[in-house]
Amino acid sequence: MTMPNTSHPDDERLAACAGGDADAASDRALAEHVSACDRCAPIVDELTLLRVALATLPDLAPSRPLRLIPPVPSSAPRPIGPLGWLRRLAAPAMAAGAGLVVVGAVGMSGVASSFSGAAGADRAALEAASSSGAAAPGESVVPAPGQGPETHGLFSPVMTLDDGGRSETPAEYGSPDSQSASASPRASASPGEDDLTGFMSSPADEQPWLTLLIAGAAIFGVSTVLRFSLATQAG
Amino acid sequence: MHPPDPARPASRTAPLPDEDALVARAISGDRGAFTQLVEHYQSACYGLAWRLLGDPDQAADAAQDAFVHAYDAIAKYRGGLFRSWLLRITANASYDILRRAQRRPTTTLPDAEEGQAELPDDRALDPVAEASRSELYRYLDAALRRLPEDQRTAIVLCDVYGMDYGEVATATESALGTVKSRIHRGRLRLRELMAEHRELFVNEPRLNR
Numbered sequence: 335m336t337m338p339n340t341s342h343p344d345d346e347r348l349a350a351c352a353g354g355d356a357d358a359a360s361d362r363a364l365a366e367h368v369s370a371c372d373r374c375a376p377i378v379d380e381l382t383l384l385r386v387a388l389a390t391l392p393d394l395a396p397s398r399p400l401r402l403i404p405p406v407p408s409s410a411p412r413p414i415g416p417l418g419w420l421r422r423l424a425a426p427a428m429a430a431g432a433g434l435v436v437v438g439a440v441g442m443s444g445v446a447s448s449f450s451g452a453a454g455a456d457r458a459a460l461e462a463a464s465s466s467g468a469a470a471p472g473e474s475v476v477p478a479p480g481q482g483p484e485t486h487g488l489f490s491p492v493m494t495l496d497d498g499g500r501s502e503t504p505a506e507y508g509s510p511d512s513q514s515a516s517a518s519p520r521a522s523a524s525p526g527e528d529d530l531t532g533f534m535s536s537p538a539d540e541q542p543w544l545t546l547l548i549a550g551a552a553i554f555g556v557s558t559v560l561r562f563s564l565a566t567q568a569g
Numbered sequence: 570m571h572p573p574d575p576a577r578p579a580s581r582t583a584p585l586p587d588e589d590a591l592v593a594r595a596i597s598g599d600r601g602a603f604t605q606l607v608e609h610y611q612s613a614c615y616g617l618a619w620r621l622l623g624d625p626d627q628a629a630d631a632a633q634d635a636f637v638h639a640y641d642a643i644a645k646y647r648g649g650l651f652r653s654w655l656l657r658i659t660a661n662a663s664y665d666i667l668r669r670a671q672r673r674p675t676t677t678l679p680d681a682e683e684g685q686a687e688l689p690d691d692r693a694l695d696p697v698a699e700a701s702r703s704e705l706y707r708y709l710d711a712a713l714r715r716l717p718e719d720q721r722t723a724i725v726l727c728d729v730y731g732m733d734y735g736e737v738a739t740a741t742e743s744a745l746g747t748v749k750s751r752i753h754r755g756r757l758r759l760r761e762l763m764a765e766h767r768e769l770f771v772n773e774p775r776l777n778r
Contacts, residue, residue, distance in 0.1 A: 349753035354727060354734065381756050383770050384763065388728040391706055392580040394616035396632065397625040402607045403600055404637045 343367060348374055352381035417564055424561030427553055434550025441543030582613045584652065592651050595643050603643060607636050610652055614659040620725045621663040622670075623714050631666050635659035656730055660740050664722070705769035712762035719743075720755030727752050 343364055350358035351368055358364060368374045585591060585606070594602035607614075614635055619628035635658045646654060713721055713729075719741075726737045727748075738748045763769075 345757050346750065346753040349756040350749070352756055354752070355749065377760075380760055380767070384756065384759055385728050387705060387709055387770060388724065388759075389731065390580050391620075391709060391729050392616070393582050393612035394619055395612050396615040396629055398629055400611050400615065400629055400636070401633050402611065402636055403604045404640055406600075 342371065342374055345377070348377050349381055351378045352385045354385075420560055421564040424557045424564065427557035428561065431550045431552070431554030431557055434546050435554060436550075438543045438545075438547025438550055441546065442540060445540055445543065582610055582652065584650070585609055588651060592646065596646060603640060606651060607639065607655070610655050611636075613652060614655060617656055617659050617725070617730055618663045620710065620713060620729060621660065621722055622666060627666050627670070628663070631663040632659060634662040634665070638662060653731075657732075657736070657740070660726055660730070660732075664740060667718075667722070703769075705766070708763065708766050708769060709759075712759050715762055716755055716758055720751045720758060723748055723751035724755040724759065728756070 347358065347364065348368065351364065368378050588606070591602045591606050595606060611632060614632040615628055618631035618635070619625065622628050622631060635655065638661075639655055639658050642658070713725065716724065722741055723737055726732045726740060727734065732740070734745055734748050734752070737743075737752070738745045741748065743751075
């Protein structure tokens with residue numbers, strides 16, 4: 335068995351013989367040397383035994399209890415779908431709608447107050463005109479003093495541009511066509527009323543505030559319904 | 570020669586009898602099935618992490634990290650031994666911790682020392698389980714801890730947990746030739762460290778089938 339040991343493989347090569355190395359396993363010259371060498375054979379045997387011992391090292395019980403599974407991600411952000419985005423937008427939309435309602439209401443009340451202030455001033459002018467007997471030109475009956483302006487409610491159709499068309503209201507306040515379309519039973523020819531009509535808020539002045547108010551109410555309503563219906567679904 | 574000790578825990582955790590069904594349920598999102606699997610293999614994962622890291626707290630952290638990664642990746646599990654799959658994840662989680670520790674100057678890993686393997690003053694292991702381990706395995710673990718870190722990692726992954734050279738190279742992000750060299754030099758160094766305890770190999774029933 336003993337052979338002249340002039341050229342032993344280096345020890346790393348012997349360690350490869352202990353297993354797991356395909357190159358060493360297929361090296362016939364190395365295998366023949368090891369099997370015949372008194373120096374190398376015990377080393378490889380010992381390394382092989384060591385490797386078997388390593389491969390049977392037992393598992394180890396943890397020194398403390400381990401957390402085996404991640405906690406349920408209750409607070410983790412879930413993917414947001416289209417409904418999620420709608421639900422997120424509902425609250426700001428409600429606030430925006432409410433804001434629009436408030437702005438619209440304030441705007442309209444501003445118009446109303448400016449109208450009532452103007453009406454008081456012009457009432458005096460009308461009374462003065464009627465007491466002096468000055469009849470206003472025009473085909474219509476002159477209203478009783480104080481009657482005309484008081485019929486002008488905030489949403490009254492008398493506050494139309496048609497009035498100006500029948501009177502001496504500047505042309506830009508009305509068109510001839512609108513006269514025939516006017517359903518207003520009142521036709522004022524009083525210069526005072528003409529001024530009043532021009533000064534007063536017209537529907538064109540109110541319309542933005544009204545639109546704001548209605549749009550705000552609609553947005554508020556829709557977003558409220560969205561918010562609570564989606565919250566019910568999610569819950 | 571010691572007779573086999575019936576109280577001694579099994580050397581390696583055997584697969585569960587209904588493991589395939591449990592894995593299928595875990596893949597479909599059954600948290601209970603996943604918990605059962607991980608609970609069964611937690612000693613295997615902790616053992617690997619402890620042998621790689623040498624620190625009980627870091628080993629527990631690595632095992633827990635591995636369980637989280639496994640939970641996230643269970644849908645991508647493509648068959649094979651579940652234990653091997655879980656151990657590969659544990660090896661990666663341990664190696665991540667090892668690299669983070671290397672970037673910091675204060676590492677808990679012991680350097681290689683001269684001399685024979687000595688039994689460590691070990692707080693890392695459950696005392697009851699530790700008492701039931703054979704002396705051979707205690708010395709072997711002590712010797713492993715005395716290996717240079719790169720050799721220990723390669724030996725633990727290859728010779729203790731059965732990865733092939735390519736898997737070790739991937740796990741440690743090293744060249745194949747480097748891994749081979751580390752494993753071979755590590756085996757030789759272990760042989761030196763265990764030189765005084767050769768008789769334990771003879772007395773270990775599991776090595777003398």
